[in-house]
Amino acid sequence: MSDPENDPNNERDLTHVDESGEARMVDVGAKPATARRAVAAGEINLNESTVKAIRENSTKKGDVLATARVGAIQAVKHTWETIPMCHQIPITNVDTGFEVRDDRVELEVGVETTGKTGCEMEALEGVTTGLNVVWDMVKAAEKDSEGQYPGTRIADVRVVSKEKRELD
Structure with missing residues (x-):
């Protein structure tokens, strides 16, 4: 085969x-085992008042970005448990970066491994979970008078880059 x-x-x-x-x-x-790095990114569009509360760390549930960072890292480490055909790989590093804009929070997750397969699924899983955590932390502030979330959207989730290099 x-x-x-x-x-x-x-x-x-x-x-x-x-x-x-x-x-x-x-x-x-x-x-052969190789050193690999993948970066994924995405964003969550929010009301300006919600973004202001995140920036000022004044949401009712606590530090949104710190909680989302931990959620993203946990998701990276457990990707093999939620994506059926993913291998369990040794994660050697995870870095997260948030950009808080006037109308959104952007998240970038970088994942590194030394192994036989890539880590882009782990990076994507980190981004989507991190953004889901943001939503969970602020959903009460995002709800309109009819109980809907008209402007709240997780969007533009994508792999930004993949790198692979031979081990020394």
């Missing part, structure tokens, strides 16, 4: 589907 993930001529093939169309976990056993 061929291994599309290791075949440079099959870059567009779905690596988690076998020849019969069944989902599968990619076999990375024969791959």
